[in-house]
Amino acid sequence: xxxxxxxxxxxxxxxxxxxxxxxxxxxxxxxxxxxxxxxxxxxxxxxxxxxxxxxxxxxxxxxxxxxxxxxxxxxxxxxxxxxxxxxxxxxxxxxxxxxxxxxxxxxxxxxxxxxxxxxxxxxxxxxxxxxxxxxxxxxxxxxxxxxxxxxxxxxxxxxxxxxxxxxxxxxxxxxxxxxxxxxxxxxxxxxxxxxxxxxxxxxxxxxxxxxxxxxxxxxxxxxxxxxxxxxxxxxxxxxxxxxxxxxxxxxxxxxxxxxxxxxxxxxxxxxxxxxxxxxxxxxxxxxxxxxxxxxxxxxxxxxxxxxxxxxxxxxxxxxxxxxxxxxxxxxxxxxxxxxxxxxxxxxxxxxxxxxxxxxxxxxxxxxxxxxxxxxxxxxxxxxxxxxxxxxxxxxxxxxxxxxxxxxxxxxxxxxxxxxxxxxxxxxxxxxxxxxxxxxxxxxxxxxxxxxxxxxxxxxxxxxxxxxxxxxxxxxxxxxxxxxxxxxxxxxxxxxxxxxxxxxxxxxxxxxxxxxxxxxxxxxxxxxxxxxxxxxxxxxxxxxxxxxxxxxxxxxxxxxxxxxxxx
Numbered sequence: 001x002x003x004x005x006x007x008x009x010x011x012x013x014x015x016x017x018x019x020x021x022x023x024x025x026x027x028x029x030x031x032x033x034x035x036x037x038x039x040x041x042x043x044x045x046x047x048x049x050x051x052x053x054x055x056x057x058x059x060x061x062x063x064x065x066x067x068x069x070x071x072x073x074x075x076x077x078x079x080x081x082x083x084x085x086x087x088x089x090x091x092x093x094x095x096x097x098x099x100x101x102x103x104x105x106x107x108x109x110x111x112x113x114x115x116x117x118x119x120x121x122x123x124x125x126x127x128x129x130x131x132x133x134x135x136x137x138x139x140x141x142x143x144x145x146x147x148x149x150x151x152x153x154x155x156x157x158x159x160x161x162x163x164x165x166x167x168x169x170x171x172x173x174x175x176x177x178x179x180x181x182x183x184x185x186x187x188x189x190x191x192x193x194x195x196x197x198x199x200x201x202x203x204x205x206x207x208x209x210x211x212x213x214x215x216x217x218x219x220x221x222x223x224x225x226x227x228x229x230x231x232x233x234x235x236x237x238x239x240x241x242x243x244x245x246x247x248x249x250x251x252x253x254x255x256x257x258x259x260x261x262x263x264x265x266x267x268x269x270x271x272x273x274x275x276x277x278x279x280x281x282x283x284x285x286x287x288x289x290x291x292x293x294x295x296x297x298x299x300x301x302x303x304x305x306x307x308x309x310x311x312x313x314x315x316x317x318x319x320x321x322x323x324x325x326x327x328x329x330x331x332x333x334x335x336x337x338x339x340x341x342x343x344x345x346x347x348x349x350x351x352x353x354x355x356x357x358x359x360x361x362x363x364x365x366x367x368x369x370x371x372x373x374x375x376x377x378x379x380x381x382x383x384x385x386x387x388x389x390x391x392x393x394x395x396x397x398x399x400x401x402x403x404x405x406x407x408x409x410x411x412x413x414x415x416x417x418x419x420x421x422x423x424x425x426x427x428x429x430x431x432x433x434x435x436x437x438x439x440x441x442x443x444x445x446x447x448x449x450x451x452x453x454x455x456x457x458x459x460x461x462x463x464x465x466x467x468x469x470x471x472x473x474x475x476x477x478x479x480x481x482x483x484x485x486x487x488x489x490x491x492x493x494x495x496x497x498x499x500x501x502x503x504x505x506x507x508x509x510x511x512x513x514x515x516x517x518x519x520x521x522x523x524x525x526x527x528x529x530x531x532x533x534x535x536x537x538x539x540x541x542x543x544x545x546x547x548x549x550x551x552x553x554x555x556x557x558x559x560x561x562x563x564x565x566x
Contacts, residue, residue, distance in 0.1 A: 001379065003029060003413065005043065006059045007051045010071075010093060016064040024048060027083060028414040029060070031068055031140070035386055035407040039090040039140035041068050044083050044414075048076050058088055066141050067382045067411065092143035099125050099136075099145060106132075106147070110460050113354040115326045131357035133364040137386035146387065150364055151405055151427055151555050153387040159376060159422075160393045167375035170397060176309050176428065177366040178317035184301040184355045186342045187539075188329035190476065192293045194483055195238050198492075199286045201485045202527060205492040208256055210247060212498045214505075216281040218524035224287060234534035235488075239288040247282040256282060260502050266514035273510045278520075280498050289531075291488070295476050296539045301343050301352055303546035305359040305463070308553040309367060310428045310560045320362065324355055340478040343544055344469055352546065353459045360461060360552055367554035368425040372402060381420020384409045390424040399562025402426050429554030435464060436549060456549060464549040473542035477532070493528040501525065 005026055006019040028044035041060065050056070050072075060068035070090040077085050092098070103125075106112060111131040114122065121127050129135065129147070137148045148154070203211055213219050223242045230236065247256030260278040267274045329342055342348040372392065388406040404426035411420050458464050472478075477487070496504070501523050508519045 001063045004059075004061045006061075007055050008057045008059055009055055010057050012057070012059075014059055014061075014066050014069070016061065016066075019059045019066075020061060020064065024086075029412065031060075031411040033090075033140055033384075033386065033409055036135045036137075038138045039068065039070070041070060041088040041090070043086040043088065044079075045076075045086065046083055048084050048086070050076060062379070062382060065382060069141050069143060090138060090140040090143065092138075094143075095138075095145065102145070102147070103128065109350055110353040110357050113351055115329070115351050116324060116354065116358075118327055131354050131361060133361050135386075139385060148387045149405075150368060151557070153385075153389040153405060155385065155387055156389045156391060157384070158391040159374065159380070160391070162380045163374040163376045163392070163422075164419075165394075167373070168394060168396060169371075169373040171371050172369055173371040173425065174366065174369050175315055175318045176311060176369045177307050177320055177363050178309075178312070179304050179306045179319050180359045180362050181304045181319065181321045182302065182324060182355050182359050183321070184324045184326070184343075184352065186299045186326040186329045186348070186351070188297060188342065190293065190295040190297050190340060192483075193290070194293070195288055195290045196483065196485055196488060197286070197288045198485050198489055198529070199284075199288075201489055202285055202287060202492050202529075205494045205527075206497050207499050208247075210245075210256065211242075211283040211285050212247075212256075213281055213283070213496075213525035214260065214278055214498055214501045214520060215496075215524040216244065216283065218521075219283070219527070222524075222526060223285070230289065230529065230531060234293075235289045235291045235531055237287065238290040239286060241286040243284050243286075245282050245284045258282070260498075260505070263505055263516060264510040265516050266510050278505070278516075289488075291534055293477060293534050295537075297340070297342075297473075297476070298539050298541045299342050299473075300541065300543045301355070301468075301546055302543065303356070303359075303465070303548055305356065305363065305548055306551040307363045307367070308430055308433070308551040310430050310556070318366075322359065322362065324358065326351060340473055340476055341542070344472065349457070352465075353457075353463075356459050356463045356465065356548075357461060360463060363552055364427075364554055367427040367429055368405065368407075370402070370404070370426045370428055370558055370560075371423060372397075372404060372426065373421070373423045376420050376422070378411060378413055378418035378420050381409060381411055381422065384411075384420065384422060388424075390422070395563075395565040397558065398564050399559030402558040404557055426557035427554035428558060428560060429556045431556070432553055433550055463552060466547040466549060468544050468546055471544045473540070475540045475542070476537075477534075488532050490530040490532060493530065495526040495528070496523040497525055 003026060004020045004022055005024045006021050007023045024045045026043055026045060030042045031039060033039035056072040058070050059066060068090060070088040073087040073089050079085050106128040112128060117127050133150045134147045136145055138145050203209055206212055220242055224237045224240050226237050226240045228237050250256060258280055260280055262275040262277055264273050265276050343352060384406060386406060389403060390406055391403050393401045404424040406424045408423040409421060456464055456466050504523050505516050505519060509516060513519050
């Protein structure tokens with residue numbers, strides 16, 4: 001059947017009545033197409049007249065069937081024997097627009113996560129498929145881009161009775177990964193600017209739960225003032241007030257007395273001892289501290305996803321370590337900088353599941369390790385695409401049959417011979433093991449971000465992993481968004497509250513000492529606060545060990561244990 005070559009304009013639609021013509025006398029034609037790439041055509045001719053730029057698009061057809069649509073790359077090149085080579089590409093002019101049209105569909109969790117991609121690479125199509133077991137494919141005839149699965153194409157082609165028997169080659173292309181270990185790292189600065197009221201905490205340190213003293217002037221003089229810094233703790237006083245009050249009345253219980261018991265003192269006027277009561281003052285204290293917290297944190301999730309194949313135990317296991325680092329954790333939706341953890345939030349678990357899908361994609365690519373090459377008549381191969389699943393039966397194949405994905409093909413013809421060459425790959429997965437018995441009891445933990453959650457989770461692709469919410473960090477200040485006074489205040493120390501002052505005066509009353517007023521000045525009421533230091537370490541690191549509950553396996557597309565007849 002005659003092969004046609006027609007120069008055309010970009011906007012021309014294929015019409016066999018118009019384009020079934022020979023604008024060039026083709027000596028040799030080769031159309032090569034490889035997985036993940038656009039098809040390229042090489043045309044060898046004896047002579048050529050290059051048309052104007054707007055007419056350097058090409059239709060190549062066989063009979064009425066279009067087999068290549070493309071455009072000239074560069075200019076024709078002379079090669080040996082004075083023949084001329086034309087390089088043509090099937091990449092359409094609107095390739096970028098086509099990719100942008102499917103961008104939104106591909107950027108969906110858990111197979112896409114912006115946290116794994118630098119901002120400058122968001123529009124890079126190669127990043128869009130990182131978590132998928134799929135690749136882009138370009139149709140060499142229509143120029144349309146689509147996404148095709150690594151294992152199963154949308155079209156099936158049985159070549160059992162088509163290929164040349166002596167062309168069959170079967171080989172193990174590479175060793176599949178036995179497992180992949182992932183180290184997922186998130187780094188951010190835990191930040192908070194908080195105001196906390198300590199008045200109630202201070203009051204509770206006094207007898208009766210109210211600040212009281214026999215030396216109110218001394219306490220008022222030492223009470224923190226607004227704007228002052230509290231030592232080197234990183235705290236400062238936002239609001240402060242110490243106000244004298246009338247204590248609650250409790251009748252005969254007299255729980256909040258305003259006078260001390262009678263104390264014996266010496267009266268210089270009468271030169272005799274007498275009994276006298278001192279004044280006991282009750283106060284209401286307001287103390288609001290402001291503070292600023294900055295702590296760098298590094299959180300790591302590590303896991304190993306094992307890969308079950310038919311070669312387990314027969315070859316040396318091949319392992320890979322994958323380091324993944326999240327970008328701009330502070331800016332992620334749903335993550336608050338005040339929290340001490342990221343991976344235990346709902347948004348953090350989403351990144352963990354994306355990391356699992358990335359690991360699965362690496363294992364999947366390695367599982368397609370059995371390569372088959374065949375040759376067939378040219379006309380039988382002109383319908384090949386990168387979206388084809390190839391089926392083949394032959395006793396020289398283990399188990400007598402194989403199914404695999406096309407990854408490369410070539411259509412070739414010259415004046416002497418013509419053929420189609422094909423390479424496809426099959427995965428050596430096996431049966432999926434049943435999950436271990438897993439409880440579905442739900443329990444609550446507000447720190448995780450969910451009201452209830454199970455003992456395990458599953459990703460969209462069916463990877464099961466254990467709930468890791470109990471692996472919380474214990475370092476630094478935790479849960480800044482829900483801090484209370486006791487979280488930053490270790491203890492309130494009250495030196496010489498009213499009860500202790502009274503006890504001291506009773507021990508010093510006449511005849512031990514004549515001047516109890518001077519004795520009271522020795523035991524003024526003083527309040528001291530033991531605050532947690534806000535000074536953190538350079539980096540606080542926390543590691544979460546994720547347990548995967550079942551090995552992953554790719555589809556079983558060939559039975560390596562089956563009989564082989566050579």
